[in-house]
Amino acid sequence: MTSTRRFSTALRDYAREKIERLGNAEILVGIPSYLCDNSIVNVIKTVRKGLDTHYNGARALIMISDGGSTDDTRDTANAYDVKSFNIEKIITIYRGLPGKGSALRAIFEVANFLKPKAVAVFDSDLVSISPLWIKNLIEPVLNGYDFVAPDYMRYKFDATITNSIAYNLTRSLYGCRIRQPIGGDFGVSPRLAKHYLDQEDVWETDIARFGVDIWMTTTAIVGGFNICQARLGVKIHGEKDPAGDLGPMYRQVVGTSFRLMEMYQDYWKQVKGSRDIPSLGDYPHEEPAPFEINQDDLIEYFQTGYYNFGGVWRQVIDEQDMAVYRDLAEKGGTDIHLPTETWVRTVYRYANAFHSTPRQRMKVLNTMIPLYYARVASLVNELKDKDARQSEAMFQDHAQAFEDMKGYLLQIWS
Numbered sequence: 001m002t003s004t005r006r007f008s009t010a011l012r013d014y015a016r017e018k019i020e021r022l023g024n025a026e027i028l029v030g031i032p033s034y035l036c037d038n039s040i041v042n043v044i045k046t047v048r049k050g051l052d053t054h055y056n057g058a059r060a061l062i063m064i065s066d067g068g069s070t071d072d073t074r075d076t077a078n079a080y081d082v083k084s085f086n087i088e089k090i091i092t093i094y095r096g097l098p099g100k101g102s103a104l105r106a107i108f109e110v111a112n113f114l115k116p117k118a119v120a121v122f123d124s125d126l127v128s129i130s131p132l133w134i135k136n137l138i139e140p141v142l143n144g145y146d147f148v149a150p151d152y153m154r155y156k157f158d159a160t161i162t163n164s165i166a167y168n169l170t171r172s173l174y175g176c177r178i179r180q181p182i183g184g185d186f187g188v189s190p191r192l193a194k195h196y197l198d199q200e201d202v203w204e205t206d207i208a209r210f211g212v213d214i215w216m217t218t219t220a221i222v223g224g225f226n227i228c229q230a231r232l233g234v235k236i237h238g239e240k241d242p243a244g245d246l247g248p249m250y251r252q253v254v255g256t257s258f259r260l261m262e263m264y265q266d267y268w269k270q271v272k273g274s275r276d277i278p279s280l281g282d283y284p285h286e287e288p289a290p291f292e293i294n295q296d297d298l299i300e301y302f303q304t305g306y307y308n309f310g311g312v313w314r315q316v317i318d319e320q321d322m323a324v325y326r327d328l329a330e331k332g333g334t335d336i337h338l339p340t341e342t343w344v345r346t347v348y349r350y351a352n353a354f355h356s357t358p359r360q361r362m363k364v365l366n367t368m369i370p371l372y373y374a375r376v377a378s379l380v381n382e383l384k385d386k387d388a389r390q391s392e393a394m395f396q397d398h399a400q401a402f403e404d405m406k407g408y409l410l411q412i413w414s
Contacts, residue, residue, distance in 0.1 A: 010065075010106035010203070015092035019110055022088055027051065027060040027064075028116040032103030033065035033124035033225035037076045040124050040196060044089070046081045047122065052136025057086055063110055064091040064124075065103035073124075099209030099252075100184075101202075104216075111193040118142050121191055123184035128236035136230040136281035137187035148187030149178045149217060151279045152235040155288040156391035158385045160376045161253055163346060163395050166214055168259055172402035173268040174221045177276050178229065182213040182253055185232065192225050195242045210249045211256030218260045223269050233283040247369060255365050258354040269410065274403055285387065295334050298377040303329050305370020316353045318345050328374060338378035340401045346371055347407040356414040 003186070011019070033040055044062060052062050064077050077091050081173050096102035104121065111119045118141035123131060140148045152159075155156070170181040188196075207215045219312045221225055261268065306329035314322055328336055335404055350368045354361045356358065383391050 008203040009109060010094045010096050010102055010259055012092055012095060013108050014228050015090060015106070015110075018090055018220050019113055022114065023059065024059065025061040025088070025136050026058045026118075027055060027217045028107070028111050028119045028132070029060065029062045029172075030110075030119065031062065031064045031102065032067070032100045032107070033064050033069065033073050033077070033123070034098075034103075035069050035071050035073060036124040036242050037069070037072040040073055040077045041080045041125065043124055043126050043129055044077060044080055046083070046088055046129045046131060047134060048084060050131035052084065053131050054135040054140070060087045061110070061114065062087065062089045063095050063107055063118075064082050064089070065106045066091065067098050067103060067373060068093050079286050083164055090269070096203060097205075097208040098259045099212070101215075103206030103214035104212055105160045105197070105208070108188075108193040108197050111188075111190055112197055117190070118189045119188040119190065121186055121188070123237060125237045126185070126235070128234050129185075130233075130281060131252055132154065133185065133232050136232060136283070137185065137307055140230060141187045141189050141206060144226060145187070145228045146189040146192040147217070147220035147227045149227065149277070150180050150185045150235070151157055151229040152180055152183060152389070153233055153286065153288055154235060155290055156386065156388065157291065157293050157380065158288065159272075160379070161302055161372075163368035163379070163398075164259065164372060164375050165254055168344075168347070168402040169261075169396070170214075170217060171274045171399045172406050173261065173271065173413075174218060174264075175271040175288030176221050176227065177274050177399075178217055178221075178227070178246060180229075181217040183235075184213060184237075185235075186216070187230065188216075189225075192220060192223075195219070195223060205255055206252050210252035214253055215260065218264065222264050226355050227277055229277055231279055231281045231283045234286045234288045235375070236289070250369055250372060251365055252364070254368070255362065257355070258351045258361075258365070260325070261351055265344075265413070269306040269413075280377050293376070294381055295377050298380075299332070299336060299371040302370045302374040302377065303332065305367070305373070309370065312364070313371070316349050316364070318349065318366075321345055325371065325374065335381070336374065336377050336410045337381060338403075340398055341405070342404045343375050343398075344401050345408060349404070351409070352414055381393075 084094045094102050094106040166182045324342050330347045
């Protein structure tokens with residue numbers, strides 16, 4: 001992971017002064033924001049309603065930690081009056097690398113100062129957030145949990161990085177069935193927030209960008225913190241077509257996951273099997289809205305990748321799996337099927353290549369993206385006629401394959 005100028009704090013002086021005047025709060029709600037002037041007020045308004053409904057009278061702070069938005073995000077957030085005697089609001093531009101991780105660092109610094117009973121964080125582009133989300137993420141912390149991961153209902157084509165890599169690695173490596181390990185909304189205890197802050201070297205790396213969510217989940221597991229999931233129902237936010245704009249997020253999430261494998265290899269090498277993580281809270285059942293994925297673009301990107309990176313693939317991937325990719329690239333068309341075992345070996349071999357080539361690791365990781373596109377294009381075909389229950393059963397089968405083939409990873413790990 002690359003590093004840059006080191007900041008001793010993510011809080012600016014004016015924000016620190018306001019926090020010091022506030023003195024204390026029982027609940028802290030953080031909202032990392034960037035270019036979200038169309039959605040930020042809805043999130044703040046819903047958080048305020050959730051606090052009023054479920055924690056009426058509790059002293060609370062809503063903190064918008066912004067990445068220097070050039071639209072009207074901060075002005076819009078500032079113009080909204082929470083109209084509550086016990087709820088304060090602060091809007092600040094964080095210091096540090098641009099990204100969600102730096103925004104969260106600022107929020108955790110405030111938590112370390114105010115010593116609230118619970119911290120909750122919500123993405124700023126949420127459409128589906130409801131007042132019940134506030135209760136479902138905060139209540140477990142008040143009852144002794146340290147990390148509360150979100151448990152969303154998502155459409156079968158949504159969360160492709162989660163369903164292809166993040167959930168599978170979290171389950172197979174660390175033995176925890178946390179369904180949304182890179183979900184953007186979560187609850188945290190003050191002691192875990194302090195633990196995150198204490199990992200000082202992390203905040204000047206790529207984890208300070210998109211990679212922070214998987215880092216938080218993994219660090220909570222390895223640190224032995226008390227973990228649960230919170231049922232939140234359907235998540236609706238800014239749609240991200242895998243063929244469109246997920247490339248940077250893929251590099252940061254998967255790159256962080258592979259880096260964590262190095263950091264915590266003594267831990268995951270000892271883990272066998274996996275365990276369920278309790279999912280708490282009630283939520284009305286809803287079906288997520290369907291949407292389409294541009295499968296033609298996915299396949300085109302994969303084929304282009306084959307001709308550009310085929311030489312690298314042959315060095316990284318098993319010979320038997322390279323033959324599969326070669327056939328898919330030369331065949332073309334949307335009738336694509338990538339065997340699960342091929343994908344598992346591909347992910348494990350790329351993790352090992354990332355580990356064994358420290359100077360070229362990000363270049364190596366970039367060559368994996370077209371293979372990920374092939375995987376998603378294959379999933380589109382596999383999921384085409386499946387309902388939500390059948391789709392989830394298939395994803396669980398895929399995760400079990402990662403778990404069953406962990407011995408392969410242990411065998412090749414440099």
